[in-house]
Amino acid sequence: MADRAERAAGTGRVRTVRQPSLLRWPLRIAVIVYLVLLVVWPVAIVAVKTFERGVGPVLDALAQPEVVFAFELSAANAFWAVVVNTVFGVGISLLLVRYEFPGRRALSALVDLPLSVSPVVVGLALLLVYSGRTGWFGPTLEHHGLQVIYAQPGMIMATAFVSLPLVIREVVPVLHEIGTEQEQAATSLGASPVQTFLRITLPAIRWALLYGVVLTLARSLGEFGAVNVVSGGVALRTQTATLLVQERYNQFGADNTTAAYAASFVLALLAIVALVVVSSLRPQERDR
Amino acid sequence: MSIKISGVNKSFGDFAALTDVNLDLPSGQLTALLGPSGGGKSTLLRIIAGLELGDSGTVEIEGVDATGLPARKRNVGFVFQHYAAFRHMSVADNVGFGLKIRKRPKAEVRARTAEMLDLVHLSQFADRLPAQLSGGQRQRMALARALAIEPTVLLLDEPFGALDAKVRKELRDWLRRLHDEVHVTTVFVTHDQEEALEVADRIVVINNGRLEQEGTPDELYDHPAGEFVMSFLGPVTTLQGHLVRPHDLEVETHPFGDAVPGRVERLTRVGFEVRLDVRVPGEPATVLVTLTRADAARKELAADSDVWILPVPGASRVAVTGEVPVATEPELVAPAST
Numbered sequence: 001m002a003d004r005a006e007r008a009a010g011t012g013r014v015r016t017v018r019q020p021s022l023l024r025w026p027l028r029i030a031v032i033v034y035l036v037l038l039v040v041w042p043v044a045i046v047a048v049k050t051f052e053r054g055v056g057p058v059l060d061a062l063a064q065p066e067v068v069f070a071f072e073l074s075a076a077n078a079f080w081a082v083v084v085n086t087v088f089g090v091g092i093s094l095l096l097v098r099y100e101f102p103g104r105r106a107l108s109a110l111v112d113l114p115l116s117v118s119p120v121v122v123g124l125a126l127l128l129v130y131s132g133r134t135g136w137f138g139p140t141l142e143h144h145g146l147q148v149i150y151a152q153p154g155m156i157m158a159t160a161f162v163s164l165p166l167v168i169r170e171v172v173p174v175l176h177e178i179g180t181e182q183e184q185a186a187t188s189l190g191a192s193p194v195q196t197f198l199r200i201t202l203p204a205i206r207w208a209l210l211y212g213v214v215l216t217l218a219r220s221l222g223e224f225g226a227v228n229v230v231s232g233g234v235a236l237r238t239q240t241a242t243l244l245v246q247e248r249y250n251q252f253g254a255d256n257t258t259a260a261y262a263a264s265f266v267l268a269l270l271a272i273v274a275l276v277v278v279s280s281l282r283p284q285e286r287d288r
Numbered sequence: 289m290s291i292k293i294s295g296v297n298k299s300f301g302d303f304a305a306l307t308d309v310n311l312d313l314p315s316g317q318l319t320a321l322l323g324p325s326g327g328g329k330s331t332l333l334r335i336i337a338g339l340e341l342g343d344s345g346t347v348e349i350e351g352v353d354a355t356g357l358p359a360r361k362r363n364v365g366f367v368f369q370h371y372a373a374f375r376h377m378s379v380a381d382n383v384g385f386g387l388k389i390r391k392r393p394k395a396e397v398r399a400r401t402a403e404m405l406d407l408v409h410l411s412q413f414a415d416r417l418p419a420q421l422s423g424g425q426r427q428r429m430a431l432a433r434a435l436a437i438e439p440t441v442l443l444l445d446e447p448f449g450a451l452d453a454k455v456r457k458e459l460r461d462w463l464r465r466l467h468d469e470v471h472v473t474t475v476f477v478t479h480d481q482e483e484a485l486e487v488a489d490r491i492v493v494i495n496n497g498r499l500e501q502e503g504t505p506d507e508l509y510d511h512p513a514g515e516f517v518m519s520f521l522g523p524v525t526t527l528q529g530h531l532v533r534p535h536d537l538e539v540e541t542h543p544f545g546d547a548v549p550g551r552v553e554r555l556t557r558v559g560f561e562v563r564l565d566v567r568v569p570g571e572p573a574t575v576l577v578t579l580t581r582a583d584a585a586r587k588e589l590a591a592d593s594d595v596w597i598l599p600v601p602g603a604s605r606v607a608v609t610g611e612v613p614v615a616t617e618p619e620l621v622a623p624a625s626t
Contacts, residue, residue, distance in 0.1 A: 189386035
């Protein structure tokens, strides 16, 4: 931090506000130890366990139809959750920033709810509303041929619910920052609302939006709790990658354990790729 | 009449931003909407542009009733105080934006953009991003962007307000020359009386959401309709219950005509100008008199001199009613331009 601040200022004058080195090293060590114990070590163990018996069994495990299906299902859920949350995220962000209406603050707080509510509770809530037999709205939908719970629509809803705030929380500050003058200028130059959005607003928020999308994608791929409740977790039907990891880990046999580790490893890898993409987007966002 | 505003009212909650404004702005002229901050002049400009809707009243642009017309269909060029540059587009794309929206042929867009960039002397910056321009250059770009669509009227909202004093003065001269070249009906909002007096063909003074007076700069300066206009357009001082301009007071070291006697309490020299604070018996505050340095030297004026003062013939005078707090320094009424 201090180094960066110093570089940003371009002079050595920042030195005077630096923390004394007496504190700096203990702090650094504390942070490193904390991260190693909590994050690095466990994740590393997953990698080690995955390749304990060599690469062959890992590739075999990943080639199993159940595993392939689970990843495809996870990817499809995440894709739809991203699509839904991008469209609604941008819409809600515009609503929150550009319009004054009664209940705006309440809506703003409500948007953060998925971050604080346990995903299991989310799953249960969806079950209560959309369950085909006992739900409040589910039987009606099922009567019209749309099964939500124990099917993909429910899983997408659960995934979208838990990752809802991510796009909004990225886009809202940027919308605040760019203000409305550019949009007004475009309007006075003859642009329709749609043209103004596509040519002015969207390009202005594109990096924040992309950042939000990557975060949403990462969060959606890793979702477990809510999906677990609404999906039923039937292999080759409603079992996502995270559900597969849990199931295989609880079963006996080295092959099952390897499959659990291999899937975990791939999930962790995807998360890391997402992090790399995000951190490579950050500087561009700052350059604007 | 190019812009006709009739009976416009606008309030934001309890605050009446504009009260029954009626105004005719002639074609091809450069008009200044002048007034203190929060007086409603920007609101009026935004209502003309369609960026704001009046609560009542009508707006007519070149004989067309524009009251219900959305901003994008009014063909108005609008320039914002903070430039409102499209940050992700090059300077040329900014300028060509309105034409692209109008789906003009590519060649025409390119030619018109080049012409506009040439007009505002930004041709060599065509491929830069707005962030790479200075404030003055960005505002010229915004002006070229507004002019590119060949607007019926050009509206500028405090166009030089965010610039430093020197650039502001340059751009002001430049706007005047540009207007002489382009001749589009132009309205600009300013709180700087010097800017209005220097640049505008006509000045409309707006205060507390009401139209105080309109006319040519000379009419307003010489025949202000009231205390507010008098004190807003330049320095004033109070003598015998009337507002007078300090430079309209004749001062001598001997009695003359109906001159009133006084004593110089303080003498301040500011560049070429000498300011006298004269204590006149019976006046609540000292009377400010300004004269040139040469004049003061010739009359051998100094602190504690006994003097006699009298408004020169034809000086603009307005009776003090006590409605407007009168400051002896114009800076206290309105932020001066330099």
